[in-house]
Amino acid sequence: MEKLIETINLYTDFHTFEGTVKALNGVDIFVRKGETYGLVGESGCGKSVTVRSILRIVQSPGRIRDGKILLYFSEENKEKSIDILTRPETYMESVRGSDISMIFQEASSSLNPVFSIGEQVGESIFFHRLPEILEAAIDQLKAEVSKVGNPLTRTWKSFSLRMLEKELSANVAYDKTVAEIDERLYLVESLASDAQEKAQLISVRNSTRKSMPLVNLVRKIPFLRRYRKILDTIVTGRVVDLLTELGVSNPTAMVKRYPHELSGGMQQRIVIAIALACHPRLLIADEPTSNLDVTIQAQILELIKELKKTKISSVLFITHDLGVVAEVCDRVSVMYAGDVAETALVRELFAKPLHPYTKGLLNSVPKVVQEGQLNTIPGIVPNLIHPPSGCRFHPRCPFVMDQCKVEKPAYIEIESDHYVACHLYAAKGETK
Amino acid sequence: MSENLLDLRKLKKYYPIKGGVFRSHVGDVRAVDDVDLKIHKGECLGLVGESGCGKTTLGKTILRLHNATSGRIYFKQTEDEVERIEGLLESESPADRKEASRLLKDVDLTAMNGADLRKQRGKIQIVFQDPSNSLNPRMLIKNIIAEPLLIQKLATAKEVDFRVDELLKTVGLSGNHMRRYPHEFSGGQRQRIAIARALATKPEFILMDEPTSALDVSVQAQILNLLKQLQKDFSLTYLFVTHHLLVVKYITDRIAVMYLGRIVEVAKTADLFAHSLHPYTKALLSAIPIPDPTTKTEKIILTGDVPNPSNPPAGCRFHPRCSYAKDICKQVEPQLMDAGEGHTVACHRWKEI
């Protein structure tokens, strides 16, 4: 299976009053097309920071210091990857919500309390899929215009049609221009030439706007701008279809409701609907069920598994619950204090954990068939402003060696598709 | 039969809803609705249920942090004595009832007040869920732990230092931590401090209100082991309130399952997991994500959401979501029935399912 996204040697820091928190210490992860990839770790290990770095939404005072984040989105060329850390913000805006979507832990704070469900789910469709909606509206209007007899209505519909066509052509032109700039940027980067040209391209891309002066003017006039209502109707239709697929009962009524009227489980469904509205290639789920009751959690996990079959191709699932990982994920990485400790297929990881931290973690989780005491990992998660030297796990590791205190272990593929960062295994395997 | 440390009879906690122009009493949120529960001395009883079922309210009502709307909480009474007083309460003659009220003042936690209550408070303590909120951020650790001692007058100012040091060592911290502030400690350590504070007055009963839910997985294991050890060392009785079923399996002897303010099933832990009888318990247990990719459990997915506690369904409260519901379930509310070996269940159809 080919890779979809990949991070290489990612370093992210937070510059706080107390000092610089070195949140990510060279993180290498990748997600393959069509898989559910789990990212497991305790609080402070950096899993949320990693995915926020991927989407470039790290909150200040955080900054990505070093590394690459590669997206393999090209259909024609499987090897073609774009390093989004070099891309302008406008490029990221087109990626977020459309190619990569994210859902968060607190569903209630992800939803805006003053907008209806329909408006919120439709928002990303409006932003990312406007040309499609415009085309659908134009087709519908064309059919209506020819049938309608009343001259007043006909004039109005013709006017709407004209406006929409103008808007569509402006959008299409914009998309074309931006795509060309992106192509040029890609060529410039791969040839590693002219930094100046690159900077110029970036600024051009940032300042390109859709040129539709008449449309913009009409949109400001109170009565005339009602011509856009047909767009709302089309989008609402799509939203209703989407909600039906997600198993929401009575979606036509749901579209008019507001978030405070819904229960926690239903809110999380709506959040998933918003994330899936534009058929993203990758869904990132940052602990979406941690706050939910166990029966509601089961519902949501079932939903995600169903959607995997039909709508989403790949999922990056962050959690601290190893039970959820065992249920939902195909492959999983274990993170500790800003490093990736181990990555393997789920069965492999549970059956044969290699990294001492993974072993400790698996032993400290209560199981259904529990023998004897829970084993614990002594000590506490380290302070990332002054992290331990060498391997960040060494103060708590039962197998610590002298080398561990000095040198950070390399992230090596020990067996097929099983990576570990630990000096115990450094002798075997080649470097990735 | 082991002695009951706490015996809850017909305990209710309602929150009145005021509505209308004159803010009259239009209804109640029935957080705890007619609960009978016995907590044996020396055991760890788990209380599980999802959010809104009333388990936290029940715990805090026992602690008198909330005042019960009605019902009795018998503390350290024999079963015979409790039955006698209950009998007097239900009798027809007013003289009997008066006698019962008089007796209740000494044995019923809901009836005590003032100095009597304060004395009892030393014997029942609580550990809260969120260690960042349960310690006063502006007090030294020493003062936080010493406070119960001083209030209950169990130590003089001179002895306090020694006692606090002792308590800190018991929970795995060191004496030098006394003169520091809560923000300097990690979540797990703050929880240890909270446990030390709960132990200060040498209580007999500790309510654990989701003590590990806010902690990381590896720290959770440390705290659970500590709690087990302390129970053995100090002959404590725990009521362990949680929504995490695998944790409750690890640490408890018996489990009570709550749904919408009522207890629906009580059994020994092993029994409950091996053969649960109530449909809700079955669904709950099947929904637990198992940290083992090789086992695939058949999940019973409940439809719908938890109903509103101010307007519970008629009859059995679970019937709208139950796949086994029949007519009787919609009309008559089931009481807890004995299913043998200390296993009780509130379901009309438990024998058939």
Place this chain on the structure above:
Amino acid sequence: MNELDSAAAVIEDKEGLVNPGTPSTHPGISEFAFAIKRLLRNPLTIIGLAIILFFVTLSVLAPVIAPPPKPDDPYQMPHTGWRTTPSPPSAEHIFGTLPQQYDIFYGIIWGSRSAFRIGITVVFANLLIGIILGSLAGYFGGLIDEIILRIADIFYSIPFLVMAMALVVALGPGLKSIIIVLIILNWPTYTRVIRSEILIVRDLDFVQAAKASGASHLRILVKHIMPNCIFSVIIVASMHIGTTVLTAAALSFLGLGSTTGYADWGQMVSTCRNWIVGPPEQRLAYWYVVFIPGFTIALFVLGWNLLGDAVRDVFDPKMRRR
């Protein structure tokens, strides 16, 4: 490894603490130090502080800068004559004189003492009332809460000037009356602020824990609730000193304050009511009687406002980077 050992093992100081090696500080003190550092970075704060310090110096050194002719009644401004027209600034009277030849310079210097007296007394009394009533209302809730809030509402609804005039008539003119009037005006605000803070803190777990140990209400209020919510009131209070003085000046200007000749800025402007606009040929003939006291009031209030703004910015939890 023995699990029991690891569970109950004594954790060494080094591993145990989140910030090992640093001396332990009360969270209030370290917050305070951080706040002071932030405060001092803001240039407006420095200006505000400078202004206030300037006035403090004036007040402290008043007997030296402007020696009182009658040592036992220093607030009575000296007047060198009885002419009703104000005199412009001259060598003898640096800032000029008021009608009836009261020395403006003297009034300004000793007026700063009055200003501080009013500001600090009013705010302090308001804090006291606010804390007591606010605690009762917020902590106990129920009927007590309702009663206190309704009384506060009643006070809110009385028109301020009418109340001020009535009280001055009843109590007689003078600084004391103004102080009492201002206390009565403002106590509902303080009560509400404290009450809302207490409502938040009251339900936190550590308060419940103290209750579970049998702590009395007084103990909980004093040891647990107060220290955690006093901050916001301090912010309100510090900004309030400036506006209090401004309101006091307004009252004095309307004649509801101190008597003629008393060293109080508002009072000084009040006596010059008829000379604010001069004769038709020279409208600004008597600029000094309005401008100098007026400017002083404005400067004083500005200083407190700047400081209060900066204090609020720094202590507002959302603005802090922690």
